[in-house]
Amino acid sequence: MTSPTALPAFKRILLKLSGEVLMGNQAFGIDTDVVAALAAEVKAAKATGLQLCLVIGGGNIFRGMAGAAKGMDRAQADYMGMLATIMNALAMQSALEKLGVETRVQSAIQMDEVCEPMIRRRAERHLEKGRVVIFAAGVGSPYFTTDSGAALRAAEMRCDALFKGTSVDGVYSADPKKDPAAQRFDTIGYDTVLAGNLQVMDASAVALCRDNAIPIIVFSIREPGNLARVLAGQGTRTIVSKEG
Numbered sequence: 001m002t003s004p005t006a007l008p009a010f011k012r013i014l015l016k017l018s019g020e021v022l023m024g025n026q027a028f029g030i031d032t033d034v035v036a037a038l039a040a041e042v043k044a045a046k047a048t049g050l051q052l053c054l055v056i057g058g059g060n061i062f063r064g065m066a067g068a069a070k071g072m073d074r075a076q077a078d079y080m081g082m083l084a085t086i087m088n089a090l091a092m093q094s095a096l097e098k099l100g101v102e103t104r105v106q107s108a109i110q111m112d113e114v115c116e117p118m119i120r121r122r123a124e125r126h127l128e129k130g131r132v133v134i135f136a137a138g139v140g141s142p143y144f145t146t147d148s149g150a151a152l153r154a155a156e157m158r159c160d161a162l163f164k165g166t167s168v169d170g171v172y173s174a175d176p177k178k179d180p181a182a183q184r185f186d187t188i189g190y191d192t193v194l195a196g197n198l199q200v201m202d203a204s205a206v207a208l209c210r211d212n213a214i215p216i217i218v219f220s221i222r223e224p225g226n227l228a229r230v231l232a233g234q235g236t237r238t239i240v241s242k243e244g
Contacts, residue, residue: 010160010231012051012127015042016150016201017165019057019088021221029060030091039095041227042132046101048231051127053157054134055150056092058084064142078142082109085146089136090114102131108140108149120156127157147205155212162214163230164201165221170238171200187239200240209240216240 017038024031046052061084067077089105096103104126105115115136116122123133138149147164154162171193174182190210193200200206200218209216219230219237229235 010050012053012157012159013161013163014053014055014150014154014157014159015045015163015165015227016147017054017056017221018167019060019063019084019146021060021165021167022056022088022091023060030088032091032095035091035095036098037224038221039092039099039101041221041225042092042096043099043101044225044228045231046130046132048228050231051130052132053123053127053153053159054089054092054132055146055153056085056088056134056136057146058082058088060084061087075142078144079109082137082140085138086111086115086136089134092134096132102129103134104131105134105136108135108137123157133157145202145205147201148208151201151205151208151214154214155208159214161217162209163217163219163227165219165227167220167222168218169220169223169236171198171218171240173198185238187241187243190240190242193240200238206240210242213242 022030022035024034058081062080064078064081068074086107093103093105106118106123107115108118110117126133135153138144138146139152150162168176170184171188172182172184176182190206193206194203217237217239219235220226226235230237
């Protein structure tokens with residue numbers, strides 16, 4: 001295993017969180033204590049001078065593919081999953097604003113009573129004013145995951161990197177929970193991830209990041225303070241990039 005590679009200085013990043021992280025130790029839903037802790041991590045990262053936007057999955061409430069597997073219409077199930085991401089975004093917005101962090105939620109599905117529509121220039125203006133922007137409802141269309149939504153928003157907002165906070169501390173050659181011999185990579189190439197089907201993000205998201213030269217930094221968000229450590233080049237993580 002190679003020694004950790006230092007991260008460059010970033011001005012603007014997108015943080016992708018899985019909906020399952022918001023459950024904490026619950027079997028379903030939103031653990032408000034966990035959301036508050038995640039909000040504190042986001043606030044600490046923003047305090048370094050970063051412009052920061054978020055995408056949060058909806059798997060803690062409803063996962064479209066799981067619904068489709070049980071016989072639901074796939075498009076209908078995916079729309080339900082998009083609504084779940086809006087609920088998570090509003091929960092995170094509430095937690096961030098309790099900490100004094102100005103936050104805006106923008107949804108790919110228009111829902112004017114509760115959040116803004118996704119307007120790229122408005123989102124850029126929010127970031128320039130120091131607000132955190134949470135993008136909800138994926139890309140607004142079925143058959144696309146929130147990973148794809150995160151990659152799309154990272155490209156649209158010209159982010160320097162996409163940080164994916166997960167339950168594991170990087171990218172492995174196999175599932176480390178099932179294979180104790182799995183190797184963790186400090187760096188790896190986009191094409192190697194795609195060819196090996198390593199499940200970092202879905203293939204369309206990885207390809208979109210590759211085509212726009214957006215590095216993907218995979219790290220464990222479950223470790224308190226880990227986002228700040230990774231940003232400082234001290235935490236355990238995997239960098240997915242062209243060089244690998």
